[in-house]
Amino acid sequence: MLKYQQIAEEIEKYIEENELQQGEKLPVLDTLMSQFDASKSTVTKSLDLLEKKGVVFQVRGSGIFVRRHKRKGYISLLSNQGFKKDLEESHLTSDVIELKVRKPTAEAARNLNLELADDVYYVKRVRYINGQTLCLEESFFNKSIVTYLNKEIVSESIFNYIREGLGLKIGFSDMYLHVGMLTAMEADYLGMEEGAPKLDVETVFHLTNGQPFDFSIVTYNYEQSQFFLQANSQLL
Amino acid sequence: MLKYQQIAEEIEKYIEENELQQGEKLPVLDTLMSQFDASKSTVTKSLDLLEKKGVVFQVRGSGIFVRRHKRKGYISLLSNQGFKKDLEESHLTSDVIELKVRKPTAEAARNLNLELADDVYYVKRVRYINGQTLCLEESFFNKSIVTYLNKEIVSESIFNYIREGLGLKIGFSDMYLHVGMLTAMEADYLGMEEGAPKLDVETVFHLTNGQPFDFSIVTYNYEQSQFFLQANSQLL
Numbered sequence: 001m002l003k004y005q006q007i008a009e010e011i012e013k014y015i016e017e018n019e020l021q022q023g024e025k026l027p028v029l030d031t032l033m034s035q036f037d038a039s040k041s042t043v044t045k046s047l048d049l050l051e052k053k054g055v056v057f058q059v060r061g062s063g064i065f066v067r068r069h070k071r072k073g074y075i076s077l078l079s080n081q082g083f084k085k086d087l088e089e090s091h092l093t094s095d096v097i098e099l100k101v102r103k104p105t106a107e108a109a110r111n112l113n114l115e116l117a118d119d120v121y122y123v124k125r126v127r128y129i130n131g132q133t134l135c136l137e138e139s140f141f142n143k144s145i146v147t148y149l150n151k152e153i154v155s156e157s158i159f160n161y162i163r164e165g166l167g168l169k170i171g172f173s174d175m176y177l178h179v180g181m182l183t184a185m186e187a188d189y190l191g192m193e194e195g196a197p198k199l200d201v202e203t204v205f206h207l208t209n210g211q212p213f214d215f216s217i218v219t220y221n222y223e224q225s226q227f228f229l230q231a232n233s234q235l236l
Numbered sequence: 237m238l239k240y241q242q243i244a245e246e247i248e249k250y251i252e253e254n255e256l257q258q259g260e261k262l263p264v265l266d267t268l269m270s271q272f273d274a275s276k277s278t279v280t281k282s283l284d285l286l287e288k289k290g291v292v293f294q295v296r297g298s299g300i301f302v303r304r305h306k307r308k309g310y311i312s313l314l315s316n317q318g319f320k321k322d323l324e325e326s327h328l329t330s331d332v333i334e335l336k337v338r339k340p341t342a343e344a345a346r347n348l349n350l351e352l353a354d355d356v357y358y359v360k361r362v363r364y365i366n367g368q369t370l371c372l373e374e375s376f377f378n379k380s381i382v383t384y385l386n387k388e389i390v391s392e393s394i395f396n397y398i399r400e401g402l403g404l405k406i407g408f409s410d411m412y413l414h415v416g417m418l419t420a421m422e423a424d425y426l427g428m429e430e431g432a433p434k435l436d437v438e439t440v441f442h443l444t445n446g447q448p449f450d451f452s453i454v455t456y457n458y459e460q461s462q463f464f465l466q467a468n469s470q471l472l
Contacts, residue, residue: 023446052468054287057408060469069410077413078467159290165402172293174305175465179312179435179458197433197458199415209295210259210303222415222433227463229411231314232288 004045007036008033011046012055015066026056054230067230074228077175077201091130096154097189098124101143104215108140111204111215119143120128123154126189134224139216146213162213171208177201183217190221197222240281243272245355247282247374248291251302262292262300290466303466310464313411313437332390333425334360337379344376347440347451355379359390362425370460371425375452382449407444413437418455426457433458 001009011026027035032043047064050056057067081220104112104120116119121141127134139158141149153161163167178200187194198219206216237245247262263271268279283300286292293303340356341347350356357377363370375394377385382398389397398404412437423430434455441450 017394035334054408057442057444057446062445065446067408069384071412074412077465117345126361171468172303173467174288175467176307176310177435177465179433179456179461197415197417199435206293208293209298210293210301225415229313229413231409231411 001074003038004042004049007032007038007046008053010036012053014070015055020066020068022068024064024066028063036057051231054232055105069230070227071228074226077227077229085149092134093128093129094155095126096123096151097126098122099149099151099154104140108215111202112140112212113141116143121146121149123149123158125154129224132224133192133221135221136186136189136219137216138218141213143214145207145211168213169208171206172211173203173205175201175203185195186219190219192221192223199225199227239274240278240285242270243274243282244285244289246272246284248289250289251304256302256304258304259301260302261281261426262302264299284353285375290468303340305464305466307464310462313465328370329364330391331362332339332359333362333385334358335385335387335390340376341344344451347438347446348376348378348448357382359385359394361390368460369455370427372422372425373452373454375450378447378449381443381447404449405444407442409439409441411439422455425456428457428459435461435463438451441444454460 011032012040014020015026016080025221026032027114029040029043029047032038032047033040036043038046047056051058054067056064058064069164088210101119102122103116104118106116108114108120109116109118112120120143123139123141124139125137127137145168146166148166149158149161153165159170164169180198180200181195182190182198184194186192186198187196199222201218201220203214203216203218205216206212241343247268250256251262262268265279267277268274268282269276272279274282283292283294287294290303292300294300336358337355339359340354341351341353342352344350345352345354349354356373357379359373359375359377361373363373381404382402384402385394385397389401395406399406416434416436417431418426418428418434420427420430421433422434435458437454437456439450439452439454440448441452442448
């Protein structure tokens with residue numbers, strides 16, 4: 001971790017531990033520089049990172065303020081850490097239904113830029129929150145990138161393993177959301193009625209070099225799921 | 237518009253007009269600098285903005301590449317421009333059901349940091365895409381910030397008016413998503429069956445100074461709506 005990332009992490013921890021509220025002002029740049037014994041450009045980089053992550057907002061000529069939302073129990077849609085971080089007071093578990101090497105579906109091949117003859121790791125899991133079904137997840141990993149998976153790994157955080165075990169750098173992702181009704185098969189896995197509302201989230205995850213390595217389709221039990229999203233001004 | 241924003245806009249236009257595909261490489265920094273007659277720091281700022289907007293991705297030591305998704309007809313969840321931009325080939329209209337000054341609901345007051353005795357502009361619209369219902373929208377605007385609205389304004393883009401007519405600077409927003417079933421009233425407005433699936437999106441919009449000015453609740457007709465989202469690496 002680089003110094004600016006460390007500083008960003010410490011500021012974020014400080015905000016959480018002290019339960020600072022939205023709109024509270026952080027110390028000025030000079031104070032942060034001497035507090036962390038860091039240059040102006042390093043602290044500025046830390047603050048830019050925190051702004052991108054939605055932890056602070058900066059008002060030109062006025063200061064740096066805490067950005068925080070007030071609702072609990074929401075899943076962050078833009079973060080893989082979301083499950084762990086936002087729901088940390090909840091108990092999350094996974095049931096692995098299937099793990100195997102196979103050929104991709106046409107849809108998976110298209111999203112991963114693969115040929116139909118290429119190999120993928122296929123993972124199917126049901127995830128539980130506090131003992132109730134949260135979602136059904138199907139993932140296709142390009143096997144030439146994610147070269148190895150086993151049942152123990154896919155019972156835990158696959159992304160932690162990809163980062164730390166395989167040393168890959170995870171970059172951006174594209175997500176597609178649809179609302180619909182549960183099929184009989186999905187309802188069965190989720191313990192719901194066929195035809196109940198659902199949210200499908202399809203995601204294509206890329207490495208920092210732009211290569212797609214994971215295509216996943218997650219079907220949420222609408223009764224257990226509420227989602228949170230932050231937008232920054234450049235998008236508005 | 238500042239020079240770096242202009243350059244960013246021109247690069248984005250170039251990508252669209254030339255239909256560059258995901259992964260295609262843009263000219264190197266030196267070329268862009270001379271092409272736009274701009275300094276290294278200006279062009280770097282332009283590229284950072286485009287990266288934040290999800291238009292390009294930068295690979296250290298390798299170059300700048302086009303970031304683009306392949307699916308058409310998706311609504312960008314993180315952009316107010318989304319409706320206009322992503323659906324530009326579609327025909328969008330609004331029916332204004334109600335526009336008045338009133339007191340906020342408890343929920344609106346809480347999200348806008350208002351007292352129950354304060355005034356808000358309340359707008360209720362049904363939006364149509366290609367003649368079919370897309371969503372039912374209820375918005376509460378803090379009247380001490382959004383001081384004036386009329387029927388003509390709310391038939392068009394309220395945000396364009398807020399920015400250009402009132403000269404306000406729109407900052408970040410927080411969004412909360414829920415999947416559920418249409419109430420009889422919602423179903424009626426959307427021309428659907430009661431109990432059909434729906435997506436509710438609640439958004440708190442803030443000015444760049446952090447003040448919330450608009451709380452909106454949008455209920456989507458699930459048959460007309462598919463949503464698109466981009467995440468950057470710092471969030472993963």
